[in-house]
Amino acid sequence: MKQSIESFHLNRFQEWVADLKCGHVVTMRHNPPYQDCSWVGSAKGRQAHIGDIQECVNCDMPVLPEGLKLVEKSSLYQQDTIPDYLESGYTTDAGVWARVIVKTGLLQFIVHSQPATGFILDEYLSGVLSPGVRHDIKPAMGDVEFYIEYYGE
Numbered sequence: 001m002k003q004s005i006e007s008f009h010l011n012r013f014q015e016w017v018a019d020l021k022c023g024h025v026v027t028m029r030h031n032p033p034y035q036d037c038s039w040v041g042s043a044k045g046r047q048a049h050i051g052d053i054q055e056c057v058n059c060d061m062p063v064l065p066e067g068l069k070l071v072e073k074s075s076l077y078q079q080d081t082i083p084d085y086l087e088s089g090y091t092t093d094a095g096v097w098a099r100v101i102v103k104t105g106l107l108q109f110i111v112h113s114q115p116a117t118g119f120i121l122d123e124y125l126s127g128v129l130s131p132g133v134r135h136d137i138k139p140a141m142g143d144v145e146f147y148i149e150y151y152g153e
């Protein structure tokens with residue numbers, strides 16, 4: 001979904017991040033020739049790009065329906081303790097929604113809907129699992145800590 005840039009801030013890796021109108025963020029990496037963000041280092045450059053339109057993949061994340069109750073919370077998983085069943089084609093029980101919450105690091109989250117969509121989860125973006133849909137939940141790079149909340153009616 002296309003969203004406009006409202007402001008910029010530095011993340012904890014000292015990278016410039018664009019704050020989008022939808023509330024999601026996009027890291028502005030200078031990566032020529034694919035992405036030219038040389039302007040992002042200067043206040044003037046950032047000011048000139050307020051209002052720019054960015055594609056926000058995070059807007060494609062399913063939304064947890066309102067009114068569900070938290071029924072279970074998993075233990076804290078790390079990159080080397082992720083259960084195998086989560087890593088390839090995990091589907092929740094019938095009628096059960098779930099939310100993947102990352103405490104530290106980055107997690108790869110693939111939703112096998114039509115078409116399949118991939119997300120990188122971090123402490124700001126949690127993943128939502130819809131019932132009946134397969135998901136892959138894998139470490140993206142380096143250390144990661146996360147847990148899963150299960151919701152039902």
Ligand SMILES: [Zn+2]
Nearest residue numbers: 022024056059
């Ligand atoms: Zn968004």
